[in-house]
Amino acid sequence: MTTPPFGSFFLPGPTEVRRPVLEAMLQPMIAHRGRAFEALFARVQAGLQHVFRTTRPMFVSTSSATGLMEAAVRCAPPGPVLSIVNGAFAERFAHIVRMTGRDGDVLTVPAGEGVQPAALEERLRARSYAAVTVVHSETSTGALTDVRAVSDLAHRYGAACLVDSVTGVGGAPLEFDAWKLDFALTGSQKALAMPPGLAFGVASEAYMASAARAEGRGVYFDLVEFERAALRNQTPNTPAISLLYAADAQLADIVARGLEPRWAEHRAMAERTWQWVAECGERLGIAMGVLAPEGQRSPTVTAITLPTAVAAALPAAVAARGYVIGGGYGAAKATTVRIGHMGDHTVATLEGCLAACEAALVEIAG
Ligand SMILES: *Cc1c(COP(=O)(O)O)cnc(C)c1O
Numbered sequence: 001m002t003t004p005p006f007g008s009f010f011l012p013g014p015t016e017v018r019r020p021v022l023e024a025m026l027q028p029m030i031a032h033r034g035r036a037f038e039a040l041f042a043r044v045q046a047g048l049q050h051v052f053r054t055t056r057p058m059f060v061s062t063s064s065a066t067g068l069m070e071a072a073v074r075c076a077p078p079g080p081v082l083s084i085v086n087g088a089f090a091e092r093f094a095h096i097v098r099m100t101g102r103d104g105d106v107l108t109v110p111a112g113e114g115v116q117p118a119a120l121e122e123r124l125r126a127r128s129y130a131a132v133t134v135v136h137s138e139t140s141t142g143a144l145t146d147v148r149a150v151s152d153l154a155h156r157y158g159a160a161c162l163v164d165s166v167t168g169v170g171g172a173p174l175e176f177d178a179w180k181l182d183f184a185l186t187g188s189q190k191a192l193a194m195p196p197g198l199a200f201g202v203a204s205e206a207y208m209a210s211a212a213r214a215e216g217r218g219v220y221f222d223l224v225e226f227e228r229a230a231l232r233n234q235t236p237n238t239p240a241i242s243l244l245y246a247a248d249a250q251l252a253d254i255v256a257r258g259l260e261p262r263w264a265e266h267r268a269m270a271e272r273t274w275q276w277v278a279e280c281g282e283r284l285g286i287a288m289g290v291l292a293p294e295g296q297r298s299p300t301v302t303a304i305t306l307p308t309a310v311a312a313a314l315p316a317a318v319a320a321r322g323y324v325i326g327g328g329y330g331a332a333k334a335t336t337v338r339i340g341h342m343g344d345h346t347v348a349t350l351e352g353c354l355a356a357c358e359a360a361l362v363e364i365a366g
Contacts, residue, residue, distance in 0.1 A: 007349035009324045012139050012167065012301040012340030014189035014196045017246075021194060024249035025242040032241060038233040044244055045230060047251025051169055051192070051259060052184060052202050054176040057230040059201040059223060060247075062240045065166045065187030068199040070096050071221035072133075072162045072183045075203075075211035079130025082107060082123060082159070084115045084150065087138035088330025093164055097133065101216070105129075111331050112291045112303070114145035117153060124157035131160040131182070136168035137298040139190075140330035141291050142338065144172060144298040148179040155180065160207055166190050169200075170254065171266040171300035171342045182207040188243065191266070191300050193343030194250050197243045203227075266299040269341035269350050273302045276354045284358075286310065286365050291336055300342035308334050310365050317360035323353045 009016035030036045041060070048058040061067050073081065073096050081102050083094035086109035097104035107123050109115045115134070124132075132154040136147045147168075151161035160182035165174050169184070171191030176184050185201035188194035203211070203223060211223050219225075225236040254262060274290050274297065281288040288310075291303040306314065314337050315327050328336035339357075341350050 007345070007352060008322055010340050010345065010350075010353045011324055011326045012190070012338050012342070013187070015191070015193050015340055015343035016345065017193055017195055018344050021246050021250045024245045025195070027242075027245045029241055032235070032239050037239070037241070040244055040248055041233040041235070041239075044247050044251060045233065047247070047255055048200050048202075050255050051251070052176045052200075053174065053178065054202050056176070056202045056204070057227050059203070059226040059230065060235060060239070060244070061199040061201070061221070061226070062197065062235075062237070062243075063199050064196060065164070065185060065199045066092065067221060068185040068201040069093055069164055070100065071223050071226075072185060072201070073097055073100050073102060074217050074221055075207075075214050075223040076162060076183075077130040077160055077207070077210040078214060079103070080105060080127065081131045081133060082127075082129045083133040084109060084120065084135075084145070086113060086115065086141070086143055086145070087111055087135065088140035089138055089164060089166070090133075090135040091330070093133040093135065093162075112141045112143050112296075113293060114143055114296045115150065117149055120150065120153055124153065124159065129154075129157070129159040131162055133162045134164070136163055136165035136174065137172055137300055139167045139301050139338075140303070141332060142298050142301045142303040143292040143296050147174070147181065151179055151181050167298065167300045167342060170262065172298060173263050176202055180204070188247065191342040192250060192254070194246050195243060197240055198247060263299070265346055266342060268347050269345060270297060270299040270302060272347050272350060273339055273341055273354070276358075277302070277304055280358050280361065284361055284365065286361060291332060301338055301340050303328070303332060303336040303338045305332075305336050307365070310361070311335055311337050313364045314357070314360055317364055318356050321356040321359060323356040325353065325357065
């Protein structure tokens with residue numbers, strides 16, 4: 001089996017995983033109720049606290065990120081939930097609210113944008129909500145929402161703020177403690193650049209106090225059990241030990257290199273992508289643009305609008321040049337492609353991808 005050199009895989013999840021992180025998974029199995037496991041979990045927990053900017057116990061779930069989205073809703077304080085929906089993943093949060101039998105309302109925001117504070121305040125004033133769900137970086141559109149502002153507003157009206165930061169944490173600034181968020185989650189396979197299969201989350205003390213009284217929490221996603229176990233450097237059930245080895249290796253690297261430089265590299269990759277979109281459109285005479293308006297763009301993923309026929313043909317033409325980018329997703333599926341400039345990519349690896357995209361565009365539409 002040969003692994004291609006790092007720097008060719010730009011899906012907005014899963015993202016490219018460096019070889020040392022993959023190799024970490026070759027370590028032997030250990031008893032998950034033993035000392036060695038507790039030491040492993042303690043290191044992973046400390047690394048996660050670093051990237052979430054928190055001192056709270058961390059949830060490590062053997063599931064994809066959606067599992068912790070469901071947990072966030074199941075264990076949320078009783079009462080109606082307002083979901084801010086500005087794309088396909090935000091809609092997933094609203095769907096979970098409905099499917100877990102909660103009383104849910106939706107605040108629809110134009111796709112590609114973040115919520116306007118005035119629109120949110122109007123809804124919070126009209127009805128008393130127990131919680132608000134919001135997506136930090138909407139991976140289907142590349143929109144970034146100011147979740148601190150959403151959380152501040154929610155708190156003013158007595159609602160908890162539940163944040164899907166799946167393509168945020170590790171790539172876009174998020175300060176769990178300083179911003180006083182109630183719940184935040186991510187998946188292993190996005191900006192943290194680990195293999196898929198784990199979800200990571202954290203909850204505030206106030207959220208956990210009400211979770212302990214929440215009915216219908218279920219079993220597998222009961223955060224009260226997650227917290228109880230995490231305080232002993234344990235997991236409620238058999239953990240995915242191999243994936244935790246990968247998380248351990250990757251978190252050590254992220255902490256050693258520093259979180260702020262990582263945020264800056266993501267910001268630089270995003271800006272380079274936006275600049276390339278503008279310049280390439282001009283050079284080739286193609287109608288292309290960035291879906292999210294300026295000032296509301298995610299540093300980790302860009303959805304690029306293109307004529308439908310071009311959007312349909314581009315990912316395969318790019319693949320023929322040795323690079324992987326994502327097609328459109330959700331409502332913008334037919335009219336966009338997406339570049340995931342996140343994880344361990346750098347502006348240098350991104351240049352290769354953008355050059356491949358431009359060569360492919362010349363072939364398709366030039
Ligand atoms: C990928 C993603 C999810 C879902 O993650 P899974 O790991 O596939 O469950 C949820 N929200 C956002 C914003 C995502 O990017």
